[in-house]
Amino acid sequence: MVNQVFSIEIVISNKPQARDPEGETILRDLFHKGGVTSVKEVRTGKLLAVKVEAANEEEARNKVVSMCNDLRIYNPVAHSLNVRVRA
Amino acid sequence: MKVAVIQFPGSNCDRDTVHVLKNALGLDADLVWHNEFNSGPYDAVILPGGFSFGDHLRGGIIAAHSPATETVVEIANEGRPVLGICNGFQTLIEAGLLPGALLRNTCLKFVCKWMNLQVENNNTAFTCSLKKGSKLRIPIAHNEGRFYAEEEILDRLESGERVAMRYVDDNPTGTSRGITGIVNEKGNVLGMMPHPERASDLSLGGTDGLKIFESMVEWARC
Numbered sequence: 001m002v003n004q005v006f007s008i009e010i011v012i013s014n015k016p017q018a019r020d021p022e023g024e025t026i027l028r029d030l031f032h033k034g035g036v037t038s039v040k041e042v043r044t045g046k047l048l049a050v051k052v053e054a055a056n057e058e059e060a061r062n063k064v065v066s067m068c069n070d071l072r073i074y075n076p077v078a079h080s081l082n083v084r085v086r087a
Numbered sequence: 088m089k090v091a092v093i094q095f096p097g098s099n100c101d102r103d104t105v106h107v108l109k110n111a112l113g114l115d116a117d118l119v120w121h122n123e124f125n126s127g128p129y130d131a132v133i134l135p136g137g138f139s140f141g142d143h144l145r146g147g148i149i150a151a152h153s154p155a156t157e158t159v160v161e162i163a164n165e166g167r168p169v170l171g172i173c174n175g176f177q178t179l180i181e182a183g184l185l186p187g188a189l190l191r192n193t194c195l196k197f198v199c200k201w202m203n204l205q206v207e208n209n210n211t212a213f214t215c216s217l218k219k220g221s222k223l224r225i226p227i228a229h230n231e232g233r234f235y236a237e238e239e240i241l242d243r244l245e246s247g248e249r250v251a252m253r254y255v256d257d258n259p260t261g262t263s264r265g266i267t268g269i270v271n272e273k274g275n276v277l278g279m280m281p282h283p284e285r286a287s288d289l290s291l292g293g294t295d296g297l298k299i300f301e302s303m304v305e306w307a308r309c
């Protein structure tokens with residue numbers, strides 16, 4: 001099978017129970033002070049946009065998840081990992 | 088006693104640490120470039136503070152993947168003393184030698200400040216010449232030094248006497264339970280956010296940091 005290149009986003013953010021002071025500051029000092037009170041929470045994170053060669057979308061996603069675990073791209077004690085394939 | 092201070096690209100407290108080891112304590116100390124580190128001749132290893140590999144992705148993660156850190160893990164497993172200061176502490180966590188995480192300070196600022204610490208465990212390679220409960224005055228200088236772990240892990244660390252030191256009076260970084268230094272089960276690997284090498288000369292404001300390095304010497308004698 002011919003491999004394709006998939007665009008994948010890796011999002012690393014603090015777990016809900018670990019405070020995210022940057023998100024708290026954006027919510028308080030930007031959204032709420034700017035009058036946008038309908039926003040109730042902001043969580044920040046780090047985004048890695050990668051291109052991966054694989055036979056299909058599932059394999060591409062699995063490769064990235066394995067890489068994140070093997071290379072400790074996130075610290076599982078404090079971070080949540082979200083891996084999504086871009087259309 | 089021969090001590091290696093590992094220098095990564097971006098380390099910036101490496102020379103200060105070597106200066107203290109050599110000139111304040113009279114030890115045989117080498118500044119070792121990370122690609123040239125060979126564990127053989129060393130009785131102890133120190134990972135110094137700084138911004139190894141530019142702190143890209145997060146502090147300590149790239150250094151943790153370096154061959155030098157693989158060797159540090161071997162040395163730690165053999166029971167030789169290993170100290171991680173600030174960025175070195177981050178590296179020890181990312182290398183899996185110590186638990187938890189060091190997150191961005193809750194104040195969102197780089198905090199550079201003299202802190203009062205309390206020694207919680209003196210059965211470690213870097214606190215054994217101190218009494219449990221004794222107070223130290225040592226400065227911190229970091230942006231990502233908020234020690235974090237889930238409550239259950241913190242309880243386990245506390246009950247297992249793995250908390251080596253914590254802040255007293257003040258907690259400007261928002262670190263969990265004031266914890267700023269932890270140790271592995273054997274007591275030979277310690278990570279701490281405060282900089283003992285910056286508190287080892289009266290002309291810089293204090294000498295409490297010397298006790299951390301003196302403990303290493305005492306531990307090696309036993």
